[in-house]
Amino acid sequence: MSPFGDDGSEMTPTWLDDDTIEAMVSGDDVDARFGQLTAFVHTVRSLGEGPAPRPSSRLEGVFAGRVAIAPARGGRRRALPRGLSTAAAKLAALGLAAKIGLGTAVAAAGVAGAGAAGILPDQANDQVRRGIEAVSPVEFDHPGDDADGHRETGENFGDRVSSDATGESDGENGVDGQQISDEAPGAEHRPDDPGQNGQDQANETPAADHRQNDDSDRDDQGDGTTTTDNPSATAPSTVPPPGQTVPSTVPSRGRSGD
Amino acid sequence: MGHRDRFGGRFGDVLAGARRGERWGLEQIFTALSPVVAGYLRTQGATEADDLTSEVFVAVLRNLHRFEGDEAAFRSWVFTIAHRRLLDERRRLRRRPPPEPLLAVHERPAPDDVEDAVARALATQRVRALCERLTTDQRDVLLLRLLGRLTVDEIAAALDKTPEAVKALQRRGFLAIGRLLQREGVPL
Numbered sequence: 001m002s003p004f005g006d007d008g009s010e011m012t013p014t015w016l017d018d019d020t021i022e023a024m025v026s027g028d029d030v031d032a033r034f035g036q037l038t039a040f041v042h043t044v045r046s047l048g049e050g051p052a053p054r055p056s057s058r059l060e061g062v063f064a065g066r067v068a069i070a071p072a073r074g075g076r077r078r079a080l081p082r083g084l085s086t087a088a089a090k091l092a093a094l095g096l097a098a099k100i101g102l103g104t105a106v107a108a109a110g111v112a113g114a115g116a117a118g119i120l121p122d123q124a125n126d127q128v129r130r131g132i133e134a135v136s137p138v139e140f141d142h143p144g145d146d147a148d149g150h151r152e153t154g155e156n157f158g159d160r161v162s163s164d165a166t167g168e169s170d171g172e173n174g175v176d177g178q179q180i181s182d183e184a185p186g187a188e189h190r191p192d193d194p195g196q197n198g199q200d201q202a203n204e205t206p207a208a209d210h211r212q213n214d215d216s217d218r219d220d221q222g223d224g225t226t227t228t229d230n231p232s233a234t235a236p237s238t239v240p241p242p243g244q245t246v247p248s249t250v251p252s253r254g255r256s257g258d
Numbered sequence: 259m260g261h262r263d264r265f266g267g268r269f270g271d272v273l274a275g276a277r278r279g280e281r282w283g284l285e286q287i288f289t290a291l292s293p294v295v296a297g298y299l300r301t302q303g304a305t306e307a308d309d310l311t312s313e314v315f316v317a318v319l320r321n322l323h324r325f326e327g328d329e330a331a332f333r334s335w336v337f338t339i340a341h342r343r344l345l346d347e348r349r350r351l352r353r354r355p356p357p358e359p360l361l362a363v364h365e366r367p368a369p370d371d372v373e374d375a376v377a378r379a380l381a382t383q384r385v386r387a388l389c390e391r392l393t394t395d396q397r398d399v400l401l402l403r404l405l406g407r408l409t410v411d412e413i414a415a416a417l418d419k420t421p422e423a424v425k426a427l428q429r430r431g432f433l434a435i436g437r438l439l440q441r442e443g444v445p446l
Contacts, residue, residue: 016429016436024432025403036439037432040388043381044404047301048294050378055288056312062319063284 264290269329277322288315291333295340298405301385302344302397310347314340330412337406338416341398388438396431399424 023030024041061067265272265286272290275283292311299314300307317339325335389397398417402408410428414421 016432018425018429021428021432034436037436040385040435040439041404044301044385044401047378047382047385048297048405050293050297050375052289052292053296053308053311055292055315056309059288059312059316059319062316063281063288065279065281067316068320 263329264333265329269332273322273325273332276319284319287319291336294405294407295336297382298337298340298401299344300382301389301401301405303386303390304344304347305351310343311340314343317343333406334408334412334416337402337408341402341416388435391438392431392434395427396434399427400431400435403428
């Protein structure tokens with residue numbers, strides 16, 4: 001079979017065997033009918049015989065030793081502290097399932113910790129805390145729950161009526177305002193006798209004998225007026241006496257000629 | 259394959275010196291292989307073939323510690339890196355084509371032998387004109403085979419193909435070149 005077309009004068013190969021190709025590539029002699037292909041091979045080969053191109057400045061840096069030629073494996077990674085590197089090695093040695101399990105546990109612990117610390121949004125916080133309560137003896141206060149631990153939701157809203165409203169708590173319907181909850185702020189500083197005032201308490205102290213007995217400055221009338229005869233003894237007032245100017249940070253323009 | 263020896267039989271010494279960071283070893287590797295790498299990249303149509311050649315050898319020299327093997331394996335390794343850099347450049351140019359220059363500026367310094375340089379430039383144009391008529395795979399195989407002087411197995415490894423596929427591409431590529439030369443009478 002001729003390697004060329006049916007027309008023997010065409011000289012166009014219709015197939016090439018691998019041996020002929022290897023001979024051409026290796027520079028060995030081949031049939032003269034492959035002359036053009038052989039010339040092509042030589043021409044292509046010559047394209048790699050020129051001078052070396054000018055190296056770039058970066059490559060010059062490599063030649064001059066300014067650029068590291070053998071970067072350590074991992075390149076820019078920093079070495080872990082010894083304990084961490086040991087833990088990382090152990091983690092790397094775990095199987096895929098163990099890594100997935102460990103990752104889930106770490107994520108759950110992180111969310112639980114954040115929930116316990118109260119840094120999650122209220123809704124998420126509440127759900128996380130209830131989750132912790134379900135699997136541990138720890139209990140949290142839930143802002144939406146009443147004193148009996150009932151939780152008010154959209155479904156049971158309005159089902160229950162306060163004992164204050166029904167009068168069960170003090171025999172009177174509604175809240176009269178006379179009682180202050182023990183949970184209100186400052187409850188621990190509140191006197192046992194609500195009628196006692198600060199003056200009464202001062203009279204019970206060791207320094208009671210030295211206190212000033214002049215009560216004339218006090219507003220005994222209860223109408224906001226004082227009975228003092230000595231204005232200078234009074235506490236500084238924000239209202240200056242008539243005739244005095246008010247110190248100002250704004251310079252007075254009309255007084256420079258006085 | 260004596261014509262694959264570009265280190266005068268001292269490849270082991272050169273490699274060892276380069277690995278120690280000695281300048282003569284690093285430069286020897288570049289001097290020996292950069293002309294064929296630049297020729298390969300130029301014939302493949304790289305826009306800045308000389309700069310790309312330098313990039314290839316920066317990668318080669320910085321990763322010498324990873325290489326193990328003889329000169330033939332080293333040459334194959336270098337051309338594998340060169341081919342991948344070429345593909346990187348093509349991808350980059352597809353994303354962001356370079357602006358068209360207002361004037362054709364030849365920044366390369368005048369070579370010592372102008373006649374040879376001109377002849378080589380013309381030959382490069384002719385070979386490129388022929389190779390552009392091939393499929394990409396055929397062109398890659400033929401140029402790695404002829405310029406890189408890689409074996410079929412080495413090309414198969416570099417292009418992630420089977421040796422049989424490389425042989426088929428090589429055969430079809432040569433046949434296509436033969437038909438073009440016959441039909442169009444392109445002088446070489």
